[in-house]
Amino acid sequence: MPTRMRLTDINLLEVLSSPEYARYLKEFREQRFSKKAILFSPNDEKNLVFLVKSGKIRVYLAYEDKEFTLSILEAGDIYSTHTRAFTQAMEDTTILVTDVRNFKKIIAEFPAFGLNMVNVLGDLLKNSITIINGLxxxxxxxxxxxxxxxxxKDRGVTVEQGIKLELGLTTEEIALVLGATRQTVSVLLNDLRKSGILEKLSRRTILIKDLKRLQEISSGF
Structure with missing residues (x-):
């Protein structure tokens, strides 16, 4: 899953809820979307900024019958609708939306919002290059x-048996990230399991038992 090391530990949702910045929260309107709903598409003309309040959002490009996932936004992430990408709810999701003019005022008084946006954009660029390289x-x-x-590396936890990795993604969602079919990813994961490289602990959690071998495979060896 595309993951980020945050540039700041400040919780932007808590900041907006504090008395000091409550006036800005009034400028945001809350919108809710059900799982798989499209939030915004490249054809939308409005230039808005939204903050993910809860849920997960997939940012992706689509061409004919192919989709390429650029990033997955989680609670606290900020994103702009003024891109050529689609945004889709991966689960029931709530966002806080405002216009760019108001967002600029917030950045002027609280730079952490700008840092968060830079972090997300950096993640998009990194994943775009990774996708291009992979394809x-x-x-x-x-x-x-x-x-x-x-x-x-981003979110694994070292345990006695190896590295416990809570991906938070199903096989189908991993396939979306990789631009592959669910069946293909399922077969490959089973191959890695049979080879003793990883173990499936739950629907969204795996145990990487041989990271060195996995690194060798990723390098083509």
């Missing part, structure tokens, strides 16, 4: 291995 140079099994290695 041009790597097969699906190499992309999957690279994805798991990066996720282990």
């Amino acid at each position: 041009v140079f790597k097969d699906t099994h190499l992309r999957l291995a690279e994805f798991l290695v990066q996720a282990a």
Whole structure:
């Protein structure tokens, strides 16, 4: 899963709820979306900024029958609708929306909002380059291995048996991130399990038992 090390530990949702910045919260309107609903598309003309209050949102590009996931936004992340990407709720999601003019006022008084936006944009750029590199140079099994290695570095927890990784994604959602079919990813994950490289602990959690071998696979060895 595309993951980020935050540039600031400040909880932006808590900041907006504080008395000092409550006046800005009034400028945001709350919108709710059900799972799989499209929040915004490239055809939307309004230039808005939204803050994820709860849920997860997939940012992706679509061309004909292909989709390429650029990032997954979580609670506290900020994003702008003024892009060529689609945004889709991965689960029931609530966002706080405002216009760019109000957002600029907030940045002027509280730079942490701008830092969060830079963090998200940096994540989009990194994942865009990874997608391009993978589509041009790597097969699906190499992309999957690279994805798991990066996720282990970003959010893996070292345990006695290896690295416990709570991806928070189903096989279908991993396939969306990789630009592959669910069936292909399922087969590849089973192959890694049979090889003793990983173990499935639950629907959204795995145990990487041999990170070194996974790194070798991601490098094409």
